[in-house]
Amino acid sequence: MKLLPLLVCGLLSACAGLPAIPGLPAADATPTETPAFAAARAGGAEAIQIGVLRSGLSSILFLDTFRDGVGTWISSDGVSIAMRDGMMIATRGLGGDLLGSDVTEPFVAITSGQPGQVTRFHTFLDGENRAVRRAYVCDITARGDRQITLGDRDVPVRLLGEDCVNPEQQFLNLYWIDNTGRILQSRQWAGDFAGVLTFRIVP
Amino acid sequence: MVAAVAGFAMPVSAETLSFYGTPGLMDMPSAYVLGDGELAMTLAGFGPNLRGTLAFQITPRLTGAFRYSWIDNFNRDGGDRYDRSFDLAYQITRETETVPAISIGLRDFGGTGIYSSEYIVASKAITPTVTVTGGMGWGRLAGRNAVSSPFAFIDDRFETRPFAGEGGIDTTGQVDFGLWFRGDVSPFGGLTWQVSDKLTLMAEYAPDLYQREVERGAAAPLTPLNFGAQYQFDNGVTLGAYSLYGNDLGLSVNYVLNPARARVPGGIGVAPLALRPRDTVVGDSNPTRRLSSGLAGEGMTLENFVVAGSTAEIRVLSTTFPATAQAIGRAARVMANTLPSEITRFEITLLNYGMPVSTVAINRADLKELEFAPDGSWQSLARAQISDATSTDRAGELPDVYPAGNLDFGTYLTPSLFDPDSPLRLEAGVKLTGYFSPAPGMILAGEVRQPVYSTIDTAIRTSNSEIQRVRSDAVRYYQESELELAYLTAEHFARPAPDIFSRVTVGYLERMYGGVSAEVLWYPVDSRLALGAEVNYARQRDFDGGFGFQDYDVLTGHGSAYFDMGNGYFAQVDAGRYLAGDWGATFRLDREFNNGVRVGAFFTLTDIPFEDFGEGSFDKGIIIEMPVTWFTGKPTQDRIGSVVRPVLRDGGARLEVRNRLYGVTRDLRGAEISDSWGLFWR
Numbered sequence: 015m016k017l018l019p020l021l022v023c024g025l026l027s028a029c030a031g032l033p034a035i036p037g038l039p040a041a042d043a044t045p046t047e048t049p050a051f052a053a054a055r056a057g058g059a060e061a062i063q064i065g066v067l068r069s070g071l072s073s074i075l076f077l078d079t080f081r082d083g084v085g086t087w088i089s090s091d092g093v094s095i096a097m098r099d100g101m102m103i104a105t106r107g108l109g110g111d112l113l114g115s116d117v118t119e120p121f122v123a124i125t126s127g128q129p130g131q132v133t134r135f136h137t138f139l140d141g142e143n144r145a146v147r148r149a150y151v152c153d154i155t156a157r158g159d160r161q162i163t164l165g166d167r168d169v170p171v172r173l174l175g176e177d178c179v180n181p182e183q184q185f186l187n188l189y190w191i192d193n194t195g196r197i198l199q200s201r202q203w204a205g206d207f208a209g210v211l212t213f214r215i216v217p
Numbered sequence: 218m219v220a221a222v223a224g225f226a227m228p229v230s231a232e233t234l235s236f237y238g239t240p241g242l243m244d245m246p247s248a249y250v251l252g253d254g255e256l257a258m259t260l261a262g263f264g265p266n267l268r269g270t271l272a273f274q275i276t277p278r279l280t281g282a283f284r285y286s287w288i289d290n291f292n293r294d295g296g297d298r299y300d301r302s303f304d305l306a307y308q309i310t311r312e313t314e315t316v317p318a319i320s321i322g323l324r325d326f327g328g329t330g331i332y333s334s335e336y337i338v339a340s341k342a343i344t345p346t347v348t349v350t351g352g353m354g355w356g357r358l359a360g361r362n363a364v365s366s367p368f369a370f371i372d373d374r375f376e377t378r379p380f381a382g383e384g385g386i387d388t389t390g391q392v393d394f395g396l397w398f399r400g401d402v403s404p405f406g407g408l409t410w411q412v413s414d415k416l417t418l419m420a421e422y423a424p425d426l427y428q429r430e431v432e433r434g435a436a437a438p439l440t441p442l443n444f445g446a447q448y449q450f451d452n453g454v455t456l457g458a459y460s461l462y463g464n465d466l467g468l469s470v471n472y473v474l475n476p477a478r479a480r481v482p483g484g485i486g487v488a489p490l491a492l493r494p495r496d497t498v499v500g501d502s503n504p505t506r507r508l509s510s511g512l513a514g515e516g517m518t519l520e521n522f523v524v525a526g527s528t529a530e531i532r533v534l535s536t537t538f539p540a541t542a543q544a545i546g547r548a549a550r551v552m553a554n555t556l557p558s559e560i561t562r563f564e565i566t567l568l569n570y571g572m573p574v575s576t577v578a579i580n581r582a583d584l585k586e587l588e589f590a591p592d593g594s595w596q597s598l599a600r601a602q603i604s605d606a607t608s609t610d611r612a613g614e615l616p617d618v619y620p621a622g623n624l625d626f627g628t629y630l631t632p633s634l635f636d637p638d639s640p641l642r643l644e645a646g647v648k649l650t651g652y653f654s655p656a657p658g659m660i661l662a663g664e665v666r667q668p669v670y671s672t673i674d675t676a677i678r679t680s681n682s683e684i685q686r687v688r689s690d691a692v693r694y695y696q697e698s699e700l701e702l703a704y705l706t707a708e709h710f711a712r713p714a715p716d717i718f719s720r721v722t723v724g725y726l727e728r729m730y731g732g733v734s735a736e737v738l739w740y741p742v743d744s745r746l747a748l749g750a751e752v753n754y755a756r757q758r759d760f761d762g763g764f765g766f767q768d769y770d771v772l773t774g775h776g777s778a779y780f781d782m783g784n785g786y787f788a789q790v791d792a793g794r795y796l797a798g799d800w801g802a803t804f805r806l807d808r809e810f811n812n813g814v815r816v817g818a819f820f821t822l823t824d825i826p827f828e829d830f831g832e833g834s835f836d837k838g839i840i841i842e843m844p845v846t847w848f849t850g851k852p853t854q855d856r857i858g859s860v861v862r863p864v865l866r867d868g869g870a871r872l873e874v875r876n877r878l879y880g881v882t883r884d885l886r887g888a889e890i891s892d893s894w895g896l897f898w899r
Contacts, residue, residue, distance in 0.1 A: 048487055078490075078491060079491035079494075080494070081491065081492060081585075091487075092486070094489075096491070096589050104589045107488040109485050110481070110482040110483060111483050114589045114590050114898070116591035137594060139482055141478040141479040141482040141812060142477050142479075142812050143540055143542070143811045143812055143892070143896050145594030145894070145895040147591070
């Protein structure tokens with residue numbers, strides 16, 4: 015279950031035909047499982063299923079650290095994704111990483127099931143090692159009741175959409191919420207480079 | 218997008234590149250520019266002409282290009298001509314709704330003069346997909362329908378153009394100020410039509426008569442009308458096919474690279490370990506071992522560990538992360554996950570060649586507060602203190618760090634460019650590289666090479682230099698050696714005073730010289746300016762690459778000023794005495810992107826007259842360097858690239874000492890650390 019090589023191949027022109035540079039290691043060389051991942055798996059850590067929409071691939075990530083309400087989930091090849099109550103707030107190692115976020119407003123609106131307009135803030139890493147801040151205006155809409163399957167159980171959920179724009183970018187996040195307000199499943203945008211990630215809790 | 222909003226016509230995609238590899242139509246230039254900082258590589262050929270060009274958008278309006286051309290049967294003796302040329306173009310006005318883009322250009326202003334020409338050109342989009350270009354060309358461009366100079370009313374001098382190649386091969390490379398914009402002019406122009414995102418069609422009127430080529434047997438142009446099509450593939454490669462001058466088919470391929478856009482922004486290396494909650498950090502009484510192995514996992518060697526009250530200082534050598542800020546971020550997290558909670562402040566000192574260079578101080582509480590904060594990058598930089606490293610004693614040194622050493626077996630590839638008989642020669646082989654460091658700053662290092670395959674050996678051109686052959690015999694070193702000693706030196710690096718660095722190197726300094734080299738550098742941590750001085754005694758080594766020396770020796774040295782101009786531009790001036798005993802100065806300007814991509818150019822003027830220097834008239838060249846991580850996204854400090862000189866001769870030649878201090882320290886000083894601070898949390 016390797017998240018990274020697949021993502022890179024899905025996103026980069028490197029796989030689309032630019033001439034290879036002799037002597038350079040291939041970008042998709044198979045990395046070995048990181049020690050942190052092996053330890054988390056052996057220790058029976060909590061798991062989450064994360065997919066990359068563009069490549070259509072998914073992987074199981076384990077909870078490595080939980081501090082001040084933020085969980086850091088790690089993949090076998092060294093990517094980490096930080097989440098607060100089911101909302102993604104940071105990525106490390108996907109490329110064009112999401113360095114940090116303020117998603118307080120959308121979190122409150124979504125978990126309380128309240129449609130309306132909110133703002134969210136992201137900071138991304140650009141190709142010149144700079145942190146670039148972006149603010150978005152988002153419309154939260156209720157999209158009706160759904161049913162999703164977790165393990166062998168069908169769970170009734172409400173689907174909420176979050177349509178975000180700024181002058182340069184736009185994206186749609188979706189959240190499947192149970193009746194306690196918990197995000198069971200979601201798709202959330204991780205930036206121009208990584209694109210949309212999908213999340214689903216592993217019961 | 219802006220154009221669509223404003224409602225006037227503006228081309229929607231990147232500019233088309235001409236056969237000369239600069240923005241233009243086919244054989245004619247346009248007034249457009251590349252995107253700022255972009256590098257365009259073009260290979261284009263038709264008839265007997267093949268041109269390879271590297272163009273660089275030096276500033277948003279200034280475009281520079283270096284070209285290597287191959288013209289079949291151009292030489293008087295019937296041989297092929299390999300020719301190097303440089304271009305510069307400046308965009309005077311930007312295109313607006315009413316005003317066209319206007320550029321002024323110099324083509325081949327310092328080469329052998331085959332392409333020597335100047336132009337003024339205007340370009341304007343008349344619909345969102347159609348552009349019109351029209352201009353006037355001097356020199357080579359003044360062929361068909363030439364009229365007398367429009368500048369003749371200023372001065373009669375403008376009416377005639379002296380012959381560029383007048384002084385023969387020895388005057389090539391001189392900047393031909395005396396020729397510019399003199400003599401007849403011809404009009405030129407053309408149209409491009411962007412049919413789709415990928416396909417562009419073009420037509421042009423090209424007055425170039427290819428006179429010199431025709432004199433040497435090439436077919437004469439039948440018409441001035443050229444037609445072509447360019448197709449851009451998804452991966453960015455553009456292919457073009459053309460009908461040129463009524464009797465030739467042309468092909469071109471080009472690729473435009475934006476150095477600011479690394480393939481993977483920030484890289485895809487393994488994520489840092491997240492900061493652990495306080496109660497899970499086991500503070501043991503002697504955390505050195507865990508600290509050392511944690512840092513080793515991040516590609517850092519822990520050399521010293523000192524605790525004073527609530528402050529812990531580590532001194533580390535980072536050999537993996539290309540940006541210092543990333544290494545600091547990783548080191549700080551290892552400290553936070555290892556050290557007991559009484560320690561509230563971390564000081565991370567970065568070492569290079571055993572010298573403590575800079576210290577970054579970080580409050581432990583800030584780390585925890587800002588790890589995923591929306592503005593954590595800027596806030597963590599604002600709260601960190603970057604200062605000159607002051608701790609030069611060996612306090613807290615880990616017992617197993619010194620003596621240090623390493624032996625590495627590897628391969629090498631040395632290209633030799635632009636031999637007129639064969640433009641690309643190379644030598645490949647195996648090498649054994651090693652170092653031994655008995656104490657901080659003391660390094661014995663050496664490299665032995667064994668060539669396995671070489672086409673440099675077969676070069677038959679020998680130096681015709683009329684001055685001391687301090688570099689022009691370089692090929693003999695390849696030809697007359699088998700197993701060779703590339704270098705073998707004892708070096709001492711030190712910090713004699715705050716903001717001052719020093720280096721002494723003794724031994725076989727480089728392939729061609731041995732001797733003694735001493736250098737000092739003044740470089741305050743936050744300064745844009747650094748000043749250095751270097752004195753060397755050098756003696757020429759034997760051609761066979763062994764331990765022997767030849768008779769020639771020289772006292773050489775330079776005073777250097779390094780200036781960070783901001784926005785990624787760096788200037789450097791080295792003034793002093795060169796290897797042939799000539800006095801002069803080297804001027805260098807680099808544009809460097811935060812991700813480490815560097816494009817630069819330099820020239821050296823000394824008291825050796827142009828005619829004694831020989832071909833090229835004076836030493837000059839360009840520098841291109843790219844970090845390997847730009848391509849792969851993996852964290853590594855390896856870089857590829859090199860200095861490209863059109864010709865290597867004996868005037869203005871500098872000793873090539875390894876590890877000059879500015880290069881050793883700059884990435885670890887204040888401006889470079891803060892410029893890449895986005896990687897601190899990566």
